[in-house]
Amino acid sequence: MKPNYEEKGIKAYLGDCLDVMPYIEDGSIDLTITSPPYDNLRTYENDLVWNWDVFTNIAKELYRVTKKGGVVVWVVGDATIKGSETGTSFKQALYFKEIGFNLHDTMIYHKPQACFGSNNCYLQSFEYMFVFSKGKPSSLNLMRDRKNVRSGSESMSKQGLSPDGIKSKRIKKKMDEYGKRKNIWEYGVGGGNTGHPAIFPEQLALDHIISWSNPNDVILDPMMGSGTTGKMAKILKRKFIGIEKVPKYFGISTERIQNTKVQGVLNL
Secondary structure (H helix, E strand, O other): OOOOEEEOOEEEEEOOHHHHHHHOOOOOEEEEEEOOOHHHOOOHHHOOOOOHHHHHHHHHHHHHHEEEEEEEEEEEOOOEEOOEEOOHHHHHHHHHHHOOOEEEEEEEEEEEEEEOOOOOOOOEEEEEEEEEEOOOOOOOOOOOOEEOOOOEEEEEEOOOOOOOOOOOOEEEEEEOOEEOOOOEEEOOOOOOOOOOOOOOOHHHHHHHHHHHOOOOOEEEEOOOOOOHHHHHHHHOOOEEEEEEOOHHHHHHHHHHHHOOOOOOOOOO
């Protein structure tokens, strides 16, 4: 299938991902980062069909195209309807497990700009970032930018409490100045005057690409939206396949990718 937009290492297709993904080879994708139109919270130019059957077919296609050791980052939240959160995110996570993915990590995208939501609940300020893996992740570049309170050598338990509540034997261990991140990541909302109603924070996409892939790996976003995943994949010298159904958003995303310069951006 010929892409509607192409440059070195980048292929973008205008169309429904369920029509395009069958043309992607089995086990050819290293990492997918995407956010589906969960619970129909946005109209997306009234060009959207999203239901459980659509979701399950997309999930099965993602399993097929993902390499052994590959990862899918699925950014999603829940609507509140008649006083109850839908729980769609949990249903989707369990379905990904049913078809063979591991739930490698349940991460939180924390937004300092909270949405108001229901007056009967606390302010809504996060989305889930489910990290699914097809077996053990083959690319693992965990970020270590969290400054430890203590550093140097000290005595600590080899592990936590045993099942009977007894502390394990203490050992001498060196504590580095910086430890790996916790799994709650905070970013401002995507923002920007792109014309798309739900923009990924660029840093969110960048941090996941660094964490779960290596240069020249193939990154997929089957619901490309404003093209943030593709832009950051290009900056990080990954290959990218993007699919977008809405013509307006396809134009926005490909223009952003085309205008992205990569020279001297990062030393990986």
